[in-house]
Structure formats: C-alpha cells, structure tokens
Amino acid sequence: MSGFDFREFIQAASAAAIEGGATRPSRRRQRTPTAEGVADIDMRPSYSPVVLEGAVRLVEFAIVAALGVLVHQVYLAGFVPFDFLYGSAVIGLAALTVLVFQAAGAYAVSAFRAFFLFGLRIIAAWSLVILIALMVVFFAKIGGNLSRVWLASLYFLGAGALIVERLILSFFVSAMTRAGRFDRRTAIVGGGQAAEAMIKALDAQPETGIRIVGLFDDRDEARSPDVVAGYPKMGTVDDLVEYARRTKLDLVVFTLPISAERRILQMLAKLWVLPIDIRLSAHTSKLRLRPRSYSYIGSVPVLDVFDKPIADWDLVLKGLFDRIVGTLLLLLLSPVLLFTAIAVKLDSRGPVFFRQKRHGFNNELIEVFKFRSMYVEQSDAAAAKLVTKDDPRVTRVGRFIRKTSIDELPQLFNVVFKGDLSLVGPRPHALQAKAQNRLYDQVVDGYFARHKVKPGITGWAQINGWRGETDTEEKIQRRVEFDLYYIENWSVFFDFYIVAMTPFALLKSENAY
16 A cells, blocks of 8 residues: 555654653543533534535536527527537537636625626626627627627626526525635634734634634643633543544644644644544744645645545535435345345344444434344344354354345435445444454544445455454454555545456455354
C-alpha cells in the first residue's frame, strides 16, 4: 500500500502523547456541562454549498438546452430538421451560458440569495451569451442555415426562464441560510489571544458560512479563559471528540502556533479519527509561505491537516452508486435470498433474520440484517465470543451461508432502504468483538478512524484475504490498515473494482466459519 502512511502518523502522535503524559481516552468519559448540554441538541443535516453550486449549473444548462429544443419543435418542426447544426448550437449555447455565468460570479451561494443584486447581472450575462452566438454565426458564415427567429425566441424565453429560476432559487437559499442549513459548524481548539484574533477575523466576514460552536482547550483557566471573544470554552479535546460523536461538527481549527508540534500531535492523535476537516490557523503565524501554500476560510489563511474523506460530490456519487448497484444486486440475488430464507426456516426454529447492533458512520449505532446462522437460543448479538471452526452454536445451514457469506446478503436492505450501510467500506464490527480477549479499539491505535465513512458489505480488506475470524491482534491490525488505505484512496472506480473482485475473494473461505 502507498500514499499517506497512517502508521507513521499514529506512531509520532502516540510518542508525543506518551511524552506529554497522556493516556488513551476511554470509550465514554464525563463531559463538561456546557458540552453535554449543547451536544444533546438535535442537529438537522446541512447542505453542501459545493453540491448546490454544481446542481444550479446543471439545472441552468438543462434549461437552456431544453428551451432550444422546445423552440425548434414549436416553430421549425416540419420545415427545418433538428440536425447536427441545431444540436451543436443547443449544446454550445447551454455550455457557454454556464461559462459566462461562472465568469460573472453568478455561481456562489451569496449570488443565489441576492436576486435583486444579481438579476440584472444574469440578464447581462445571458445577453452576452447570445451576442457571442451571433458573432460565431456571422464569422462561421452559417447564418443561412440557422434561424434568426429561433435564436431571438430563445433569447427572450431563456431570459424569462432564467429569471424565474433564479427568483425561486433565491427564496429557497435565503430560507435555508436563515435555518443554518449551509453553515459549517466549527470548533476552535486553543485559547488566548491567538484564538481571539482568529474568531474576530472570521466574525468580520459573514459570507464564510462558518458557525463557531465554541472552544476546546486542555489548558487550565489561568492559560485559557472560559470565554474568548464571546464564545465559551466547552471542555478539553477529549470533550471535543465526544461532542463530535453526539452532534454535527464539520470543521476543527487549531489556533496553536505551528511551533507547538508536540501539543498539536497529542491533540491530532485524538481528533484524526473523526469524519471532519481539520485545519491549522496561519492567521497570526510569523511563518510566511507562498499564498498557494494555504487554503482560505474567507480571507483567513489556514493549513490543511486532514480532510473529511468523502464529501460534497464524492458523497453524492457514492450514494448513487450504492442505491443503483445495490438495487440491481437485490433484484439479481432475490432468488438466492428467497431460497436461503426457506432453508433457514426449515433447518431450525426461530426467525429468518438476525439483527445485530454495530458501529456505523462516526460511531453511530446501526442495526444490520443477516440471515440467522445460529440456533436461536445460542445467538450472540454482542459477539462477545467469536465463531470458531465447527462451532456447535452454528446450524447446518448456518455453516454453509457463513462460509459463502450468503448470510450477509440481507445487508442489501440496509444499503438500499435504510442508507446506513454502503456496498463498499470497512466491515462493521459487533460492539463487543475481541481479538485475544481485547476489544478491537484497545488493540489498534486509531481503530475508530475506520468509521470516518459508512461501513460496507464488502471492502478492500476482504478482497485481500482479511475476511472471517479475527482471533489474533495481527489480523485485526491488518484489517484496519487496509480499511484506512481504502478511505484515503476512495474513488467510484475503486468501489467498482472491489465489488467486481468480491465473488473471487469468496472462493477463499479458509478463515470464514
């Protein structure tokens, strides 16, 4: 495996933590009253500005293209065929509209809200599109083959349609902005003057979309006050981890100086397992790099430390992949599901399906479906004891469906209908699963980083031979390494490859009991 070496990072962070006297945080810890109260607030999902902007581009491309075809069908049908020239003109005008609108700054969330400010700009940009089209027609000498009435009608209808679309869009975006649906909920790590300067810089720019929820710092009151720039200190970094598990958090910004390498590593060792963006503020740093070395929150420079692995359009693409391919697989495998259900029912008494609580995305508890493979009175929902070879708890049918992984097929219902599983991702483990009598997160540093994405029915670890029993620490360590590699290198094509290779991986069943 190549790319970002998680093991080197974990080793460096662990060494810094040990040097600083830190210990591994427990699964659950006591939070501060402030963090406890805010974390229990029900948070609605937010919308990605990147996806919204892309969706508006697609919609406006479709509006112009559809109007071009419509005007031709109404005015020219039966007289002038819709040939290659008109097809090219429709596609060219739609693409040119998106390019000109982009150059006019019309594809930002702030532009979507400000209808009266950008309405005239939209008309001007659309007029420019038509003028460019007329120039192309003139210089290419194709005016005799392209109807001027078609182009004029398209101009007036297009102007009206785009204005109406933008008016509807402004009502929608304004309402969602007031409801906080485009906010990036942000936690500040650190305190004192550096944090205060960072917060004031962000507050002075209302268009950043940043909503600061509070500060977290491991230092005492003498070095880190309880309130900084009007925002409360909500606890330590351990509290921040628990806060991010309980409520929605999008971004963490460190205001510590870059020179505080050991403290930063200690904190990153706790935070990098979360599915959030992590940035290091360069606002007050004396280190001056080239402007392209920074990313920016508004005009505030930051250094990228970790990115949420699957976000924005990647999240949309993965969701479409899961629902489309998952539905096809469900239809294709429905005879197998039916015959297996009958076999389970005839083999032993009890329900056909077995439901089990497991850790899902961001450590959320999810309930996965499986075909029951054990005698009902001996079922082990918590998986406190691993299934071993010739395990007497497993039924006759259970041995076969476990060996072939047919028992996992009902998890397609989780993918298609519940949406809490993905087709491809780290396999979700039972809550009390152990290797050599130690819980998995006690065996592997950074174990919960595999929950930065939705778990999957199959995964990179499984097609590389790491499926079945995980009775040793080395086996779970290797599984996690492959899971982290998948998260760091995800793509839709990677998912296609893993799904395609899964049937071949199932032929190697020596570790599946």
